[in-house]
Amino acid sequence: MTKNLLIILFLTLFTGMSTYAEDYKASLFGIKSNGTTLNTTSIQKAIDYIHEKGGGRLVFFVGRYLTGNIQLKSNVTIHLEEGAILLGSTNIYDYNLAERFPSLISATKADHIALTGKGVIDGQGRDVAYQVSDQVQKGILKDALVNDRSALWRPKAIYFRECTNVDITGIVIKNAAEWVLVCDQCTYLKIDRITVDSKAFWNNDGIDIVDCQHVIISNSFIDSSDDAICFKSHDPTKMCDDVEVRNCVARSSASGIKFGTVTSGGYKNFKIINNKVYDTHRSAITIATPDGGVVENILVDSLYAYNVGNAIYLRIGARWNKGRVGSMSNIRIQNMYCEIAEGKADAGREYEGPIEDLPRNISPASIVGLPGQYISDVTLRNIHLVYPGNSNPAYAFRGLQPAELDSIPEMPAAYPEFSQFKELPAWGLYVRHAKNLTLENITFTAKLKEYRPALVFDDVLGGRLTGLRYEEPVKKKKQVHFYKTKDIIQTK
């Protein structure tokens, strides 16, 4: 009896210990913490060594560790203790420029990789971007350099491709020269308690999840000059599937939570729960499928948004779809509170979103499909949208006459943005080319008087409207206008 117990005890100890990840200090590999020694080859050697030894954590203690591109390998964790900063080299040639997506930390087809700890990954991206511009202007790097921004070359902070069991926890990621954190075709991805400070340069997305499955993003803060929490689909044979975003706070000079823009495959089975978006130039949430992707079964619950340019934008387009037909169905957005900004929501930020698409008054939340391509089975429930109101028909005007409504451009091939149609005829919600729409317990508030009605439906086939309330400083006004719309059931 005791003998068996002992055997079990030993076995447990032994197997437990051997699977427990071993720690390796960065200093063991001669990695310097002075902020000036370029450690690329030493860190790479450390990763390779730990990988070959079966895995473990490469631990960085307090200090500044300068490096170019490093490639993470299976079973290796980079652990940054509080005060440890992994600094991206400001020399563009220290990055993996031969790759499609250069980055500071890359991984391809790795399993069980992680970035953990309370330390910082700082891409020093503005200096890198400036050096890229310098090299392009000298003719050494080839680039179109649109608006003095290079299209190629600028490295991301993190690019993981076709990896499994990825864990990013606790760290601060900031100042990439481009997108910050990108996971592309990864499965079993966990992002928890990270801080993303991504406004060092143009195109600084916060988190980009591209064609990934089984993803949880939780308890994180994202402040980015481009889209904050962004789902993409680059590959028509792949899609983002089984994704949860929970307890995150996002700020953006583009959209807070964004599906797209590139949407080749699509998105399904999402739960976006209890998140907050503020000071954001464009939409609190944008779900777009302009490139033939399929979007289905998306739940957005408890989204709190204030000082944002737009509340909700759902859009089917036909941009790069090459014959494939994009679709969007079964979208539920519930328990949402949103205050729309009167002025520019991200004013004063570095790399502010562009002032564009004027003249228009404040845009409504919008659900816009294409003729014959209906956005279907959208439910909006328990929502309060607060608008500044005060639209001025002398500045921009869109009336309710059939000719006026029909003249709203379809713009199938355009970049999908809530403001793309310029003036829309509603102040609260504009729906076009949708079917089976459910609106339940929604309050639309305009702080000042509007010339437009709150709701305009155009080509909506089937809907159930319950408990809609309109708060506007006017006595009596028809707040709902239907056009080419049928089978709408309205109840109090």
Next chain:
Amino acid sequence: MKNTLIILFSVIFGFSLTAKDFTVSDFGAINDGFTINTNTIQKAIDFVHEQGGGRLIFETGSYVTGSIYLKSNVTLHLEQGATILGSTNPFDYIKDAKIGWMSMIFAVNQENIGITGKGTINGRGFLTAYNMVNYIHRGIYTDPLKYDRPNETNRPQNIYFRECKNIRIVDITLRDPGSWNQTYDQCQNLYVDHIYVDSKSYWNNDGIDIVDCDGVVIKNSYFDAADDVICFKSHSAEHMCQNVVVDNCVGRSSANGLKFGTVSRGGFKNFKITNLTIFDTFRSAITLAAVDGGEIENIVIDGVRSINTGNVIYLRLGDRWAKGKKPYMKNVTISNVYAEVPLTKPDAGYNYEGPVEDLPRNISPASIVGLVENKIQGVHLKNIQIVYPGEGNPLYAKRGLSAEELDGVPEMRDAYPEFSQFKELPAWAFYVRHAEGVSFENVTFTAKKKDYRPSVVLDDVKDVSFTGLVVHEPESVGKQQVFSHKTSQLIIK
């Protein structure tokens, strides 16, 4: 007139093709002696190469780098005051898969390349090697670590060019590699002129290694090396070093001055070596060795000044790694040599002194040693003066002249070929064994003090002649200075 214009234009055009200059700082290289510029310099090389070639200029300052690959039609030009510093981090170096060694500047299968200018390439190899030892001790890098030295392939050389054509190495200073300094392996048309090599920062620091190259000029250069100075090797049995000119060079070594070998599989043919000065050198001023099946033929060495060197001439055939291939050495002419051999260690006090070894022995003679079945053929020595210390003491080490004692000198067919390998030899000036067709013409041997041995011993030599042999040795009136054993056709005029 029209034709003249066309010629003029083509001259201008041609000029712009050959002399396009690019400055490395334009690519963002930082000359602070600290920033690691590996990727920037590589980008610059690639860019110049893609633009059709030109010079990549390094202006004054110190540029740190790890491994870079030079490409066709690119010349690295180091202006005076510009230094390329090797990174001291061994992980910044590549061990090239084809070459099997680490190096700072590689070139593989390129042509029309060069390194020029009055600047410096400083490998800082001792620091890199020490760092490597550190990593090996920690178990991070795997290495046999013999005598606490990492294997020579796991320490960076300054330059390793392989299978390149049309190479110019001009004016530069090369310092402190972690291993050999500069290697040109299976290259064609190598021109080395006016270089200064200070190569004694770590073990195996050769001066220059020419491996299986065809068409080599080395001239007007100075070498100070911990290991062999001007070293010709043959790593491949299918290749050899041939058509080589070495002129007006000065060397100092804790091994050999001019060396053929040690690895000598293919061989060495058609060499003309003139005006060579070797000083403070631990081993031989000239060692020609073929121990791995190599062929040595048509070697002319004219004008040698060898001051304070442990040995002057050592010619050796051996049978080490030949795998059945028969080595030979024939038609070697050495003329106009003045040499002084000291009693003390010639390289005492230098960094990485040669090892004290092979004792007890008295001062070794110059030696020509073939194999029993494979004799060295046709060695012509003309106008030779060698001054020895003498003082050979038979109570310290003795090799007598009886048949038994002479036959007792070991053959050491498969040993590393070194002038001192046989320990005590029976002559004080020249020992010849297993050779045929050897001529000494106008040769003077001087021993400063009395030696117990004769000046020359010939063993198993056929067709040997002395014309104008002069031997100076105190207290030796009537001593037989030339002793022969198993020797035929000996002529002394």
